[in-house]
Amino acid sequence: MRLFTYFRSTASYRVRLALAYKGISYIPHYINLRIDEQNNDYKETNQFGLVPTIKTDQGTIFQSLAIIEYLEKLHPTPTLWLEDHFKQAQAMSIAQAICCDVHPLNNLRVLKYLSGTLGLSDEQKNAWYHHWVHEGFKPLEEQLKGVSGKFCVGDQLSVADICLIPQVYNANRFGVDLSTYPTIKRINESVLTQDWASVAVPEAQADATSL
Amino acid sequence: MRLFTYFRSTASYRVRLALAYKGISYIPHYINLRIDEQNNDYKETNQFGLVPTIKTDQGTIFQSLAIIEYLEKLHPTPTLWLEDHFKQAQAMSIAQAICCDVHPLNNLRVLKYLSGTLGLSDEQKNAWYHHWVHEGFKPLEEQLKGVSGKFCVGDQLSVADICLIPQVYNANRFGVDLSTYPTIKRINESVLTQDWASVAVPEAQADATSL
Known part of the structure; x- marks a missing residue:
């Protein structure tokens, strides 16, 4: 699994916390959206031009809460969803x-x-x-x-x-x-x-x- | 189930669509956030002062996507979540x-x-x-x-x-x-x-x- 992330992005930070809690390893790709060149190239990965994105064998998923729900389905333990x-x-x-x-x-x-x-x-x-x-x-x-x-x-x-x-x-x-x-x-x-x-x-x- | 809604609120409209699709009946409470008095009173129901909110026997839930996920758990058929x-x-x-x-x-x-x-x-x-x-x-x-x-x-x-x-x-x-x-x-x-x-x-x- 590849994660497109920027250290200061709070949305990327959410996904990093979920990955860390679940103990899922990943390959990081660092994207600095303040650098125009990186910004333009990155739109080939995520048309919205926003971090984070994850890339798996199945394709790419963007939006932090969609990614976290997906991680929850693939790796349900330990869970971030409350049973009640x-x-x-x-x-x-x-x-x-x-x-x-x-x-x-x-x-x-x-x-x-x-x-x-x-x-x-x-x-x-x-x-x-x-x-x-x-x-x-x-x-x-x-x-x-x-x-x-x-x-x-x-x-x-x-x-x-x-x-x-x-x-x-x-x-x-x-x-x-x-x-x-x-x-x-x-x-x-x-x-x-x-x-x-x-x-x-x-x-x-x-x-x-x-x- | 009570729904606090405003006809033009897109977040309320999302919840109304989910309720309609699942065939869940509810009692509507109409909140016009442009009217200061309604706005102030409503904060007793939802401290954020935003629509929609649902009120059930268990308490209140706000934020449209949290409400829709909750409705999905309570009434899973027909589903709004894709199996894959x-x-x-x-x-x-x-x-x-x-x-x-x-x-x-x-x-x-x-x-x-x-x-x-x-x-x-x-x-x-x-x-x-x-x-x-x-x-x-x-x-x-x-x-x-x-x-x-x-x-x-x-x-x-x-x-x-x-x-x-x-x-x-x-x-x-x-x-x-x-x-x-x-x-x-x-x-x-x-x-x-x-x-x-x-x-x-x-x-x-x-x-x-x-x-």
Whole structure:
């Protein structure tokens, strides 16, 4: 299995966490979407021009949550899906809230549009970034207070945790004050102190050249 | 089962299509997020303040794809998940591309931020809307040319179709020229001519007062 990844991409980081948790080995291909040449060549692999993508004997799959569901089917143990249907729905709702309502507003191509096409200042762009993280994290913190244990939903690791950790990394990178989100911070530490997680973090990637 | 829905919300429309396809009856609660009072009261049901939400005996679940996965577990027949793992991954990647990379950039709260906080003109807001639909639909059309049959992935209806149809409705509403997307248009018609679909469309909702 080949993984097209970029160390700072939170969507790639989700898939790296899932692969690490399940102990699946892969061949990494490092794609830096800021370099135009890599960007253009990469569209032959993924027409959307976004990371991550996985390539297997059967073909290519893109979109982090589609890849993670596929990995779950191929390698069901250890699982990232909760057995109880309602708890799994709670986990998936947290995962989707992050992937659909926080991350897409703050990825590279959107920030490029804000500064390029709309001519926004760095200050306005930064305010945009912080606004959407807080819009997502405020209700998420409330939600997690009710359903979390050691991890997002009770004491079992799930797809929700796999999505939360990269978003916290990204928020920290952009200097978002997370002091009002003690539950989010606690869960983040619970996951990052797991042995298996260390190979998935951005700092451990071979393309982490400009941290 | 109660569904909190708004006729024009594409995320609500996805869930209505899944409910209709599976023949699950529900009690609708109509939420108009443009009305501040309804918006505030609704946060007691869904802290994120977004539709759709479902409420069952077990509690509330939000985020359209989390709800649809939950419905799939509770009512597996007829299924929206494809049996072949790779085909299911293709369907989910299309669903996620729409839900994560097209829709979130163009929903009400984002358009409000563009005109309110950033003071963008209607023309700039419209250009933003069209830009992100085309950014998603161009590669999606290419993808679908390769994998579609009658529906998005071969001839079996899947979660991909459930997500595509509302996005086409939304694009039409904002006057996006879809003439360069013949595959997307063909699949849209294939789904909308199914008998079960008619009760899910925006025009058939009791809150469709201002079409």
